[in-house]
Amino acid sequence: MSMKKRNDEPSGMETNRQPAPESGRGLRWTKIGPRLKLATASLLIAALLTGCGAADEGAVPGSGEAAAGGAAAVDAASRESVAGAPQKSAAKEAPTGAAAAQGSEEPSAADASAAESAELQHSDAMPPKAEPRQMPEPQAGMLTAGEWDDLGAWSRWTELIQDSPYPAAWGFAPYRRLTVQATAKGKPARDVEVILQCGGKREWTARTDGKGQATLFAGLLESRSRQDVELQNEPAASSEQQGGSKDQAAAPQDCSVQIDGGNGLLVREAEAKDWAGRVMKLETDREAAQPDAVLDLLLMIDTTGSMADELSYLSTELTNVVSRVKKNIGQNLTVRISPNFYRDHNDEYVVRSFPFLEDAVKAQAHIARQEADGGQDYPEAVAEALTDAVLEHDWSRSARARLMLLVLDAPPHQGLRERESIQHAAAEAAKQGIRIVPVAASGTDLETELLLRTLAVSTGGSYVFLTDDSGIGNGHKQPEGVEPQIMPLNDLLVDLISRHAEG
Incomplete structure (x- = not known):
């Protein structure tokens, strides 16, 4: 994506502006008689x-x-x-x-x-203006991407964010997590609600995935306003401002996990080892009933002007993904697809949403009709998009998997209302079993990357990012501390969706 002006940049300065040639480079004047x-x-x-x-x-x-x-x-x-x-x-x-x-x-x-x-x-x-680069006609399989699961590399993730101001700036403290493995008469208990309580207060609610696992968090959502957290790495900033004190990951006290045990509520006290990485096993007597054979797949795509360099390619890739998912697993599952698009305040629309559809052709048509426009500053209406996706759609009450692909290249607007909306959307997504899978396009900066990875971590999703290997679009940021396998984006997404749907 072409980079847009950051709020902290001087007026009139574009981030994609080419640097001026150095003095004396190209031509040199010499003293002559x-x-x-x-x-x-x-x-x-x-x-x-x-x-x-x-x-x-x-x-x-x-x-x-x-x-x-x-x-x-x-x-x-x-x-x-x-x-x-x-x-x-x-x-x-x-x-x-x-x-x-x-x-x-x-x-x-x-x-x-x-x-x-x-x-x-x-x-x-000479042309009066630089003409856009002639790019190949969009075809499925052209974009390249990688996937990274921070839940599977937890120590690396906590080390990365320990001294970073960004998760705390958005009101997240993703340090203390507890993993639960629930079984129903020896088989994975799928799509079951699991509740974490600490000190008599409900801390986090999630639903188990296809393997019967769920991730719970203590103290994930902070109450401090964004203004209390500096977004600059100044030497004078305290450790709390720079990502929190060193005991952020300390085991919380008086916590328990609750799940429907079949013959009543099953409660298990959380021990220090559970917070240190041990998987808490919950063996229930409930019937090993399978959730409804349904896959909910929601697409929320940034269609602002900065997405112009890749949007047509992304539309082609996502259309291919929808078709293949419907073909590959549609014989055994009801696949419901909801294509949605967002821009920014004062644009033609803020969020353009569509309900879940079982007709993949209609969903593909909605995707293909979109164009990139608007979004004059760097942040976009991400908070409104997340709220619409999580709270304004008819997600299945029982399903094999619920996935949200959030395709974007810029962070939300900075404000208390946006911050609280994002926190609420993340908590509700986890409660409903909606896995947020961000797909970061070109132009994504460090702040946006860490926020997106936090959303993925808090909802049981993973982080997907486009790469420069395709030669398409502007420069793509290499995520911090990751070692992914790079592959075609459409193949990666089909594999990711299938893993969640099939358990």
């Missing part, structure tokens, strides 16, 4: 009349080199166009004499006049 200057001007005029593109080796600096600037830039732009690369103006590709002279000694009047003539000579050949 009056006669040599006259010869220089003559050479420039002769070069323009004969169409010379470059000075011979050993020519006086500032003569043929200056004349070559515009022509060489046009030739380079033409070669890039043929190769499918973006065309650049001559001023960016090779500075003209006037541009190169900035920051160095002033040229003579004759030199400046000749350089100006050279620039005007080639102005008609």
Whole structure:
């Protein structure tokens, strides 16, 4: 995605702006005598009349080199166009004499006049604006991606966020987790509600997955406002501001886990070892009834202007994923699909939502019709999108799996209302058994990455991210501390969805 202006950037500064050429790079002005200057001007005029593109080796600096600037830039732009690369103006590709002279000694009047003539000579050949790079026609399997499960690499995750301000800035403290393995007469107890209580207060509620496992958290949601947490790594910031004190992962006291045991409520006291990584086993007498053979798949896609470089490719990939999922597991499961799209405040729409559909063709049509537009600042209406996805859709009460693919490249707006909305959406998603699977596109920064990974961790999902291997779109951030296997995005998502649906 093309990067948009951050709130903390000076007005008018775009994050995708190309750096100015260094002083003296491309052209160099040298002190020369009056006669040599006259010869220089003559050479420039002769070069323009004969169409010379470059000075011979050993020519006086500032003569043929200056004349070559515009022509060489046009030739380079033409070669890039043929190769499918973006065309650049001559001023960016090779500075003209006037541009190169900035920051160095002033040229003579004759030199400046000749350089100006050279620039005007080639102005008609240069496009007024850089044209977009010619990209291949979208086809399924072109985008590349990786997947990372922080729940499966917990110590690495806690080390990563220990000194980071970002999870706490959004009101999350994802340190103290407890994993439960529930069985029903020896078989995995699927889609069963599990409750964690500490000090008589309900801390977290989740539902078991296809393997009968659930992840519970103590103290996950913080009450501090975002303004209490600095988003800059200043040396004076306290350890609490920078991600919390060193005892964040200390075992909480007086906690218990509750689950329907079949013959009443089964309660198990949580021990220190349970918080240290041991899986708490809950053996129930309940019937090993399977949940309804249903897969709920909700897509929530950022369609702001910054997604323009990849949206058409993502639409093609997701359409392919929907078709393959319906074909592969639709014989055994009822597959319900809800395609949704969001932009930002004051855009054409904030959230454009659709109900769950069993007709995959209709869902695919909704995806294919979307275009990227709007979103003039960096943050987007992510909080509103999450609220709509979790609370405004008719999720199945009983299902094999409930998945939300959150496709985006920018963080939510910074505000207390947004912060509380995101916290509430995460808690409700975990309670309903909705696994949030973020799909991070190009332009995702560190703050956005860690928030998305926190949402995945808190709901039993995993983090998916696009990579540069495809050569499509703008630059993609390599996630912190991960060692993923890179593969085509559509294959990765089909495999991920199938794993959740089949247990």
